Amino acid sequence: MQKISNHKWExxxxxxxxxxxxxxxxxxxxxxxxxxxxxxxxxxxxxxxKDNRSRIGKCELVLGxxxxxxxxxxxxxxPLGQPxxxxxxxxxxxxxxxxxxYFTGWKKTTNVPFENNLGLAIKKGKxxxxxxxxxxxxxxxxxxxxxxxxxxxKDTLYHCWYTAFTxxxxxxxxxxxxxxxxxxxxxxxxxxxxxxxxxDFEKGEYAICRPxxxxxxxxxxxxxxxxxxxxxxxxxxxxxxxxxxxxxxLLQITNTPGTFDSKEMCYPHWFLHKNFLYLIYCGNDYGxxxxxxxxxxx
Numbered sequence: 280m281q282k283i284s285n286h287k288w289e290x291x292x293x294x295x296x297x298x299x300x301x302x303x304x305x306x307x308x309x310x311x312x313x314x315x316x317x318x319x320x321x322x323x324x325x326x327x328x329k330d331n332r333s334r335i336g337k338c339e340l341v342l343g344x345x346x347x348x349x350x351x352x353x354x355x356x357x358p359l360g361q362p363x364x365x366x367x368x369x370x371x372x373x374x375x376x377x378x379x380x381y382f383t384g385w386k387k388t389t390n391v392p393f394e395n396n397l398g399l400a401i402k403k404g405k406x407x408x409x410x411x412x413x414x415x416x417x418x419x420x421x422x423x424x425x426x427x428x429x430x431x432x433k434d435t436l437y438h439c440w441y442t443a444f445t446x447x448x449x450x451x452x453x454x455x456x457x458x459x460x461x462x463x464x465x466x467x468x469x470x471x472x473x474x475x476x477x478x479d480f481e482k483g484e485y486a487i488c489r490p491x492x493x494x495x496x497x498x499x500x501x502x503x504x505x506x507x508x509x510x511x512x513x514x515x516x517x518x519x520x521x522x523x524x525x526x527x528x529l530l531q532i533t534n535t536p537g538t539f540d541s542k543e544m545c546y547p548h549w550f551l552h553k554n555f556l557y558l559i560y561c562g563n564d565y566g567x568x569x570x571x572x573x574x575x576x577x
Contacts, residue, residue: 280529282516283495283556286576288532293539294340294559295348296569297326303334303355309566310428310489310546311559313340314375320552322348322559323356323373323380324570332359333369335382342552346572356407357382357400365396365414372428372489372546376437378402379467383427384414391447391455397426399468415468416441422472427457428489428546437464438520440477440490440501456485459503461521477523478515483507491548492520493556495577502530502547502558510545512560532558532573539568551577 297306304326311324320340325333334355338348357380360366366384374381384398396414400407416426427442439462448454458479462472478487478501486506493500499517504510505527514530515523534540539562547560556575562568 280500280514280531280575282498282526282529283500284575284577288558288573288575290532290535290571290573291344291346292571293562293569294346294572295322295324295338295351297567298351301326301336301351301353303328303336304351305329306331307333307565307567308570309561310372310548311561311570312373312375312548313550313557313559323375325371325373325566326355327369333371333385334359335370335373335380342557356380357409360384360386360409360412364412365394366398368393370398374429374431376431376433376467379431380407381415381429381431383429390450391453395425395427395442395444397429397441410468416462416470416472419472421474422460430490430492431467432492432494432520433467437467437470438462439464439470440492442488442490454485458487459490459501473521477501477521478503478513478525481505481525481527487513489546489548493549493551495551495556502549504545504547504560510543510565512544512547539563540571 307327309325322340323337336352338351357370367386369385370382372383380400385395397416399410399415424444429441432438443460444457446456459477462470464470484507490503501515505513513527515525517523542563549558558573
């Protein structure tokens with residue numbers, strides 16, 4: 280990627296797959312997010328149970344030439360909500376900032392398949408407790424359909440890049456559409472949203488989601504996923520966190536035939552560690568074939 284490095288991505292293979300022996304992640308391991316905790320690399324991720332409800336759990340990631348995961352939590356770390364609440368059917372897309380866990384809660388609906396909204400849980404001791412039974416982003420006249428995956432960064436303010444649903448189409452043709460937008464906050468709980476989109480569609484696309492942002496070489500770099508016929512990864516860069524220039528060709532990582540990501544690469548997260556930029560992402564069928572990792576020498 281010319282905006283970060285002239286080196287090529289090195290794919291390191293699968294690090295996590297669904298596990299029939301762990302009830303909350305029997306399928307669709309996805310939406311990974313890494314946080315450094317007590318000299319360990321902790322990978323938070325989503326799985327689905329036998330009833331297709333999504334839950335968030337965690338494991339430890341060990342890096343090297345052949346990265347692997349261990350110590351998967353036997354139970355999910357955030358409970359489902361009460362019947363009728365925004366997260367009654369699932370918690371997903373974890374985003375960690377210190378002891379604050381931002382997540383997407385969802386529930387089934389009647390005229391469209393589901394509704395997503397942003398929740399917050401705060402770590403108390405070893406457990407996460409819901410900050411509120413209600414979403415922390417309110418529905419509004421300009422954003423009436425809900426919020427999906429986010430990424431959070433902090434300097435003098437909290438900065439949030441979030442997935443905003445823009446339409447469900449018509450009653451005759453239901454199709455979810457969403458884009459990435461920007462918000463900021465003083466405390467990470469009450470947010471002010473900026474009008475306009477960070478990333479716009481290109482031809483044949485209808486969904487852009489799961490932003491992940493790093494700061495490197497005096498510039499902000501975002502990886503995200505884009506949906507047309509299949510999910511693929513996209514890239515954009517910014518000097519001010521608000522205005523972004525999209526150029527997917529600079530990312531220079533593609534599907535590998537005959538492997539878990541032969542058809543799809545989606546729900547990415549990247550992070551800097553020592554002399555590498557690491558990219559964690561999901562493969563085919565929304566992560567049902569597992570989570571993989573790649574690295575870029577800086």
